[in-house]
Amino acid sequence: MRHLEVLVVTPQTTTSKILNWKVSNVSNVEIAIEKLQQRPYKVVAINKTIAAIDKTKFKQIATILNTDAIVVEYTDNNTLADTVKRAYWSKHTPQRERNYLDNAFEIKLANSINLN
Template sequence: MKHLKTLVVTKSSAVPKILNWQVSTVVTIETAIEKLYEQTYSVVAISKETNEIDKNKLQKIGTLLFPDVTIVEFANESKLSESVKNGYWSKHKPLLQRSYLDNSFEIELANSL
């Protein structure tokens, strides 16, 4: 089974947990960029506490050098898993967000006329 990896950029010392995900934490954006060169990650989660300049740096470098990586922001540790899963699945399975209507009744009605 393929393990999904996420890299969390936060100043918190607690190790966050996401069900069925391998989580690595770093404190600075520079360390996160180094980790991205070393390993492949599915998602990079950035804390909202991080400086805007550093966030922009990671987003620009991430989109140019690592196009397969999804970059998301999270407000606190409790919202981390939800943000990571929503960000990953919206990029990799966009059809899940679409809803299709079943028009079998209209087809049956048209065939009966």
């Protein structure tokens, strides 16, 4: 089974577990930037205790390094799994947007050609 990868930026030393996700923990934004250069993480979760300047810096650099990465903030480890899954699946839901075309004109045209 292929695991999706999430990078968690948190000052806490406990490791988080998310079902079917490979979780990498880093303690600060600078290390997170280095990790993001090395691996294409699908989601980057930043703890709300990280300074606002560091969050802004990371978000700006992350958009340059990996345009597909989703950057989210979370409050504690209890909400981390739900936040990561919701952020990923809101962007990657299969067939989220369906375009329905009305081909009534084409059907009428085909029928009129076949009748003649």
